[in-house]
Ligand SMILES: *[C@@H]1O[C@H](CO)[C@@H](O)[C@H](O)[C@H]1NC(C)=O
């Protein structure tokens with residue numbers, strides 16, 4: 001019955017072309033490398049992959065909750081934070097002091113990763129609800145997490161917050177709950193936001209700032225999507241709703257809601273992406289939200305089922321006056337997904353991976369939980385790639401993409417790697433770790449997955465000479481080596497983001513202006529136009545051929561690498577006045 005339903009839905013999807021977008025303002029379609037993708041399963045994450053971020057050209061960090069992970073710290077306790085070497089697949093325990101369970105992460109303008117919020121003590125460690133953790137990436141295997149809540153912490157407890165890096169290299173931490181809940185609600189919600197470093201702004205001197213939007217998007221509004229827009233405002237979305245937010249004036253401007261009753265915030269989790277910003281589209285922002293569920297977030301959770309169909313809907317909104325007036329354009333993925341991850345590729349496409357076709361996020365709350373306590377079932381094993389520039393009705397494809405064999409349900413992640421592959425990790429729809437069941441905790445050997453898109457099987461361009469910092473509007477030259485059939489190149493400057501719960505904090509694709517020398521050996525590239533188009537902070541730069549084949553993405557820091565502005569008065573006032 002279930003299979004039949006899926007078949008009908010997928011048939012229905014392709015006939016639905018009348019309600020999809022009219023011509024896009026993105027670049028005209030470029031060429032994508034064709035052919036089969038490959039999939040390898042190798043390496044272990046040591047700790048379950050709940051949160052994932054690439055931190056250097058060869059390393060990623062993986063943060064989990066405190067649980068009985070196999071990776072141990074030197075004192076014999078299970079680790080819950082680790083660094084993964086992408087080449088050797090060796091994992092090194094890191095030493096967070098507090099529980100990172102359902103924390104968020106964003107890089108500051110100086111390249112330090114800020115992990116915020118989390119969970120009270122479980123097993124060991126400190127209460128992480130108000131934690132701020134700092135990790136400055138290194139190449140020599142000596143860097144670690146630093147935190148000390150006596151001197152640096154959030155204004156208030158934040159479990160399941162979102163975050164975003166803004167134009168001055170600071171981070172805004174948005175929402176969350178003050179306690180463990182399936183659905184957020186008025187008792188436990190923290191409908192506010194704050195800056196790190198704290199600011200004295202709009203009458204709030206380092207203290208949390210109320211967010212009417214968060215108060216009005218209960219109950220499904222955990223891990224709100226927050227994106228920096230090219231005009232300096234933020235796009236914020238939660239539950240079924242969205243807004244433009246001006247943090248300088250603390251002003252909310254509502255946007256149309258997502259159509260057809262689809263909810264996309266935890267635990268009815270979808271995923272969201274800011275589509276590529278290019279000179280050709282005048283850096284006009286367009287957002288897309290995919291997956292989620294039409295379950296009622298105000299219903300009694302005991303009426304939910306692991307078999308409730310997820311949503312196949314993708315909703316796309318162009319953030320111009322005309323685009324907003326026209327409203328969200330609806331398309332359908334070939335498969336329904338709750339808990340998907342959307343990952344931008346250096347060729348400008350978006351790959352949708354992970355998740356389930358039925359049920360919802362979290363565990364142990366539906367009467368018919370499976371595997372043994374997953375709230376979701378029917379894993380979505382086949383990635384689908386989305387071409388935002390494609391003709392309406394022809395944008396999704398899974399052609400040539402092998403299906404995974406590893407269910408990636410609650411607490412799964414995915415990210416683009418510097419090499420252009422897509423790394424999938426995690427899945428832990430269990431309390432603590434569980435193996436030997438249908439949906440076990442996935443940190444085991446050979447359970448990391450690396451998808452190589454077709455472009456990785458083609459002759460690749462390479463380049464040298466990327467400066468350690470790339471400032472706005474400044475020119476730099478790369479010495480490039482191009483495959484013989486290359487007729488031109490583009491440059492993709494990418495923030496690979498911080499992935500957890502389908503939110504990819506700060507994930508971004510900005511196409512840079514570039515000019516190839518007549519001998520095709522030198523590429524002159526201009527840094528991004530403004531700190532609103534690409535907020536200062538880490539970036540990976542891919543040179544992409546006209547055939548859609550990217551180089552390795554080397555790392556740089558956009559801006560000067562300076563630390564974000566510090567207002568000591570706001571910090572002192574926060575430490576004196578905020579709850580603790
Ligand atoms: C945290 O900071 C306080 C105040 O400076 C200090 O007394 C304490 O030793 C620090 N704790 C750690 C673990 O560094």
Ligand SMILES: *[C@@H]1O[C@H](CO)[C@@H](O)[C@H](O)[C@H]1NC(C)=O
Pocket residue numbers: 180181184185186187188
């Ligand atoms: C919110 O959830 C908590 C934890 O489940 C519960 O104790 C509380 O009564 C709920 N509050 C509301 C307003 O539903």
Ligand SMILES: *[C@@H]1O[C@H](CO)[C@@H](O)[C@H](O)[C@H]1NC(C)=O
Pocket residue numbers: 086087419452456457
């Ligand atoms: C990068 O990708 C290429 C092509 O798939 C592969 O040959 C190479 O081993 C990869 N390198 C790393 C470090 O993953």
Ligand SMILES: *[C@@H]1O[C@H](CO)[C@@H](O)[C@H](O)[C@H]1NC(C)=O
Pocket residue numbers: 108110111112134136197563564566
């Ligand atoms: C970046 O800024 C933060 C906040 O001011 C600071 O804690 C961190 O040490 C800085 N990192 C570097 C690499 O300077």
